Amino acid sequence: MEKTFYYVRQLNGNYVFDNFPLELKNLALDYKECKEPILVNLDGKKIKARIGLKKSSDFQVYVLTTETKFINRLKFFRELVNSSSSYIKPILKLQEDLIEKHEKTIEEFIHNATSINSYSIQDLFTLIPQKSLTGNINKQKDVIREVIKTKPNVTVDTLLKQIKYSLATKVEFSVFERTLKSSSVLLKEGHSIRPVVLSILQIFISDFDKKNIQVHLGGTEKILEIDYDSLFVSLYYVFENAVKYCCPKTEFKIRFSEEKDSFDIIIKMVSLEIKDSEKKLITERGYRSEVAKKINTKGLGIGMYRIVKTLNFNNAKLDITPRAFEFSKRHNSVDYEGNEFRIIFDGQNAWE
Structure with missing residues (x-):
């Protein structure tokens, strides 16, 4: 041939x-x-x-x-060779685009896995200071035994958190693998939504406490048919962003609402001022407001984009309402206001 x-x-x-x-x-x-x-x-x-x-x-x-x-015919062959670059270029451009897309997906995974790992290490070293482990390698076990003996409750809480971090990492791998496969099948099962939200929220409770932010979680008995891993990632980064950008000494409220064929998770917080021109931009990959850059200089502008991307796996969307309630505060030269983040699940009647 x-x-x-x-x-x-x-x-x-x-x-x-x-x-x-x-x-x-x-x-x-x-x-x-x-x-x-x-x-x-x-x-x-x-x-x-x-x-x-x-x-x-x-x-x-x-x-x-x-x-x-x-x-x-040598002439025909020369024409073939000379024209090769013209139709190779589009192929190379496509290849470059695919590589760039692949690199962005990997960058998202690294960003998320690094975030989870940093929380895990932070909690471990809060319980057992790093210096006490590196000071005398031969006494590491004795140091840990003493911590368990003198701080049993804190030790148990830390271990429970480590289990949750391990679960978060496992879920992150699962969702990452899914984003690489265009034909991947979502495993949608019935889950009571409040315990799902609570299990993820608990990972960040101590971080909210450090900022003196009171957390309120409303009640619901609603069961949603969801892909758990994807929603875990979505909510994880909603709460992580809240910890970063909520104003200290305020309230963080979550309530649930059901209307006709949709079910909403409504999150109200006093967080960074969102200008009208930024409302659509903050969920774009790589976008970070000037105020956000002041608070977190190392951010990559991936978190909000990742939230929207993973919500799509559950036929859900994120609706952001700046100044949803009257509250404005200036803290450390940063302006905060009352914002609402609403996660909307469509087609609930069809799921039940």
Whole structure:
């Protein structure tokens, strides 16, 4: 069967694209210019072929063909080689876009896994200071025994948190794997929504306490058919953002609302001022307001984007209402106001 093959690499030698037969790849790697047809062994047969090279400012394309019309006419073959860069470029652009998308997905996972890990380490070192472990390696077990003996309740609380962090990491891996597979199947099962929210909220309770933020969780017996892992990630980053950007000494309220064919989780908080021009931007990947940059200089603008992305797995959306209730406060030169974040689950009647 007559075919044409391409081997593309950047001028620095980095491989870009290749569909050369393995047994003929040496013709590109050890390329020698030849105007005449050559004999090659392909699929156990010795056949005629032509090979040529086209260089551009970005890459070089090696063209190998066994098609008769190109073998018989050098002019046609030269036209094939010269035109190769024009239709290789769109392929390379597509490849670059796919790589960029893949890198962004990995960056999101690293961001999320790092966040979970930092909370885990912080809690462990609060219970057992790092210096006490590194000071004398031979006495590490004694140090830990003493902590368990003198702080039994704190130890139990810390261990319970570590279990939750481990679960969060497991869930993060699961959702990350799902985002890589376009044909992945969601496992939607019935879950009582209040215990789900509470289990994730508990991870951050001590962080809210440190900022003297009172947390209120309303009641509901509603059961939703959801993909638990995806919703876990969504709520995890809602609460993490709240811890970062809520004003100290205020209230953080969660209530539930059911209307016709939708069910809402309504979260009210005194958080960073959201300008009207920012309402749609804050869920865009990479966007961070100037105020947010002052509070958290190391942020990547991934959290809110990740929330919206994972809510899509549950046919849910995020609606943000700046100044939903009258409250404004200035703390450490930062303006705060009463904002509402509403997670809307559509089609609830069909799920029950």
